[in-house]
Amino acid sequence: MGIERVLLIILDSVGIGALPDADEFGNEGASTLPHIAKAIGGINLPNLESLGLGNITEIEGVTKVDKPTGAFGRMAEASNGKDTTIGHWEIAGIISEEAFPTYPNGFPPEIIDLFEEKIGRGVLGNRPESGTVIIEELGKEHIKTGKPIVYTSADSVFQIAAHEEVIPVEELYEMCKVAREILTGEHAVGRVIARPFVGELGDFERTDRREDFSLEPPAKTILDYISESDKSVMAVGKIEDIFSHQGITDSIHSGNNQEAIQDIQKFLNKGDEGLIFANLVDFDQEYGHRNDPEGYAKALERFDSNLPKIIESLTDDILMITADHGCDPTYEGTDHTREYVPLLVYGSLIEDGVDLGTRKSFADLGATIVDLLEVNEIKDGTSFKNEILK
Structure with a gap:
């Protein structure tokens, strides 16, 4: 049946x-x-x-x-x-x-240097951290410099956080696509994740415009x-x-x-x-x-x-x-x-x-x-x- x-x-x-x-x-x-x-x-x-x-x-x-x-x-x-x-x-x-690769010490220079080169700017963070914590810690510098916040966790993820008024969401998605193209072979992480947020310093809030770019x-x-x-x-x-x-x-x-x-x-x-x-x-x-x-x-x-x-x-x-x-x-x-x-x-x-x-x-x-x-x-x-x- x-x-x-x-x-x-x-x-x-x-x-x-x-x-x-x-x-x-x-x-x-x-x-x-x-x-x-x-x-x-x-x-x-x-x-x-x-x-x-x-x-x-x-x-x-x-x-x-x-x-x-x-x-x-x-x-x-x-x-x-x-x-x-x-x-x-x-x-x-x-x-x-x-298992997918994980990065308890952050991503190696060959990944970060190439990512920065392709997006035309530096990054902040590059360490395992809670998403809400890292945007509070680095949000002020992010707004000042325009550099995206890159972080990971104990899971196989390359996450990119950006304030929607600093890096528009569509541009953030393009950065994620760049990272997805880089993260192959031995560095084929399970997901690249866009983490847009809004708000003022001390009151940042992640939005529902998150996007995952999976293998x-x-x-x-x-x-x-x-x-x-x-x-x-x-x-x-x-x-x-x-x-x-x-x-x-x-x-x-x-x-x-x-x-x-x-x-x-x-x-x-x-x-x-x-x-x-x-x-x-x-x-x-x-x-x-x-x-x-x-x-x-x-x-x-x-x-x-x-x-x-x-x-x-x-x-x-x-x-x-x-x-x-x-x-x-x-x-x-x-x-x-x-x-x-x-x-x-x-x-x-x-x-x-x-x-x-x-x-x-x-x-x-x-x-x-x-x-x-x-x-x-x-x-x-x-x-x-x-x-x-x-």
């Missing part, structure tokens, strides 16, 4: 517990969602709870239910990494054995297989950036969670067959990296309160909810954490209360999606289609 449409929602960074190899990534004991719930004395997620979230792991305020209204489980990351690109690629069927996937993904079968691949949020626009037939670049939820609704109402693939970025960008468990919890509760509207718009569609990595806001540092991610599956054709256990890779999800849509098999991942359908 083929399914006409799958809605896949990525709750960016909502991990649920450290992977066995988390210590190798410096993340032993990390546990994003359980730690957030504990930090605020219990989290209220009744709709996710009914789908079986509390049956996956212990989360304060989220109970284990006798018969969830969907299938539930968790997924381990098989790839060598813990960043957005690698996580999404694995969901889409590509397991990355090689192209090294092989076909489920997005390619679906679109090549004359079905639609509808991207919401930064999905189009993560996959470098490959295999996507329609996209809306939502700036935040609430916009993304509205854009999901637009695609659901459109009625096209295929895959709606959405990333809700606020959990990671606004709260995880900023060590804000309270804000993170409120954002999760807002998503949960919107879930019934999404479910009401489903016909015989399959809804899948997961994450791409962790970003424990209670953990030391401000970077992603190596964690299991939740797996929730819902739909009128889905058996209630199916325990999917621990999947060996995120690619199991991609394998299941193409199996449900009857478009192709992928090399990596094991489909659980037959376990969940009535």
